[in-house]
Amino acid sequence: MSTYIFVLGKDPELSMAELLARYPESKPQMKCADFVLLDLKKPLSQKEFDQLGGQIKAGKVFDTADKKYLVPKIADHLSVEHYAGKLNYGVSVYGWSEKNLRALLPDLKKEFKRRGISSRFVNQHFLNISAAQHKGLSGGKEVLVCKEGPDFHLAEVVAVQDIDAYSKRDYEKPFRDMKVGMLPPKLAQIMINLTGSEGAIWDPFCGGGVLIMEGLLMGHKMLGSDIDEETLQGAKRNVEWVKKEFAVKTTAELFAHDATDPVPLKQFDAIACEGYLGPPQNRLRSKREFAPLVSRLSQLYQLFFAALKSAGFKGSVVIGLPFYRTREGELELSEVIRGAEKTGFRKELDLKYARKDQLVGRQILRFRLV
Numbered sequence: 198m199s200t201y202i203f204v205l206g207k208d209p210e211l212s213m214a215e216l217l218a219r220y221p222e223s224k225p226q227m228k229c230a231d232f233v234l235l236d237l238k239k240p241l242s243q244k245e246f247d248q249l250g251g252q253i254k255a256g257k258v259f260d261t262a263d264k265k266y267l268v269p270k271i272a273d274h275l276s277v278e279h280y281a282g283k284l285n286y287g288v289s290v291y292g293w294s295e296k297n298l299r300a301l302l303p304d305l306k307k308e309f310k311r312r313g314i315s316s317r318f319v320n321q322h323f324l325n326i327s328a329a330q331h332k333g334l335s336g337g338k339e340v341l342v343c344k345e346g347p348d349f350h351l352a353e354v355v356a357v358q359d360i361d362a363y364s365k366r367d368y369e370k371p372f373r374d375m376k377v378g379m380l381p382p383k384l385a386q387i388m389i390n391l392t393g394s395e396g397a398i399w400d401p402f403c404g405g406g407v408l409i410m411e412g413l414l415m416g417h418k419m420l421g422s423d424i425d426e427e428t429l430q431g432a433k434r435n436v437e438w439v440k441k442e443f444a445v446k447t448t449a450e451l452f453a454h455d456a457t458d459p460v461p462l463k464q465f466d467a468i469a470c471e472g473y474l475g476p477p478q479n480r481l482r483s484k485r486e487f488a489p490l491v492s493r494l495s496q497l498y499q500l501f502f503a504a505l506k507s508a509g510f511k512g513s514v515v516i517g518l519p520f521y522r523t524r525e526g527e528l529e530l531s532e533v534i535r536g537a538e539k540t541g542f543r544k545e546l547d548l549k550y551a552r553k554d555q556l557v558g559r560q561i562l563r564f565r566l567v
């Protein structure tokens with residue numbers, strides 16, 4: 198058993214929910230908005246970390262120290278396997294102001310000099326190490342210094358978000374339909390993890406198939422359907438592309454289906470989906486202007502949940518709904534949520550995913566039939 202620190206993404210609560218769903222037995226503990234501490238039975242690999250869209254980096258804890266021992270303890274750890282040449286390293290701090298790097302990094306350098314070791318830290322402008330900078334460490338290590346009360350957990354980074362792979366999947370896939378709004382691959386991974394399922398997952402509003410692609414990469418059997426035949430052809434092209442580019446062996450079944458019709462007679466354990474978000478918004482509107490769209494979407498989801506109820510589907514249903522920023526504040530599709538609850542589904546999770554400047558955000562919900 199080893200203790201790990203996970204540095205959370207820009208929506209910490211969603212990132213935390215992902216860890217809780219993925220590692221329920223490890224009892225993840227959120228120590229501040231920046232990081233989580235959790236015990237894992239098996240060593241964490243980069244491959245496993247690549248399936249966690251809500252996490253920025255992870256480090257294996259090697260010590261917990263008082264502030265006055267930080268420098269010697271970090272120096273001990275970084276120099277233990279260093280035999281010759283320049284020692285490259287980086288330090289990032291969490292739960293503690295980055296300003297502290299202004300003293301910590303030069304103090305460490307002095308400590309190495311005192312020990313007769315020539316060293317170089319890769320931090321730029323005394324700021325934390327980004328995922329891109331981490332790659333430039335060329336064999337050197339990155340240490341995380343994470344403050345919890347008077348103590349500092351020290352961890353060596355073992356996995357970092359692969360930003361290049363995410364942007365390849367996001368921007369290089371052959372079918373991109375800007376009209377339907379595309380789910381970011383990281384959010385698709387979070388949603389899949391939130392199902393808590395290791396088996397087959399159905400996306401009944403699959404669009405261009407982002408959830409399908411991410412699910413396949415995570416080793417799930419995936420089923421995807423959409424009402425629109427042309428979009429479905431696009432999803433098929435994307436799936437073929439991801440299978441070829443990322444050597445995926447699992448399969449996806451894609452078929453035309455109206456999500457308000459009776460649930461197809463197919464095997465799946467969970468549902469993860471993002472339905473229609475409405476047309477792209479280019480200006481701040483009033484709540485009233487959204488009324489026709491809200492009523493249309495409420496009807497659509499009402500029928501969808503009714504179909505799931507009729508089928509007696511007991512697995513988790515993770516769904517991304519739009520919410521709109523209006524002149525009068527945020528407008529959620531509360532009717533959809535109330536409707537699902539009236540139909541017999543319990544809301545287990547309700548979190549938001551949005552940039553501050555976005556007019557349309559996503560509300561990520563998990564329901565289960567009770």
Ligand SMILES: C[S@@+](CC[C@H](N)C(=O)[O-])C[C@H]1O[C@@H](n2cnc3c(N)ncnc32)[C@H](O)[C@@H]1O
Nearest residue numbers: 379380402404405406407424425455456472473
């Ligand atoms: C926002 S898109 C999904 C985007 C998708 N998550 C992606 O990242 O590519 C919503 C999709 O729902 C589909 N849709 C709308 N109404 C539907 C219905 N009643 N049944 C099935 N699919 C439907 C649309 O054709 C569209 O492709």
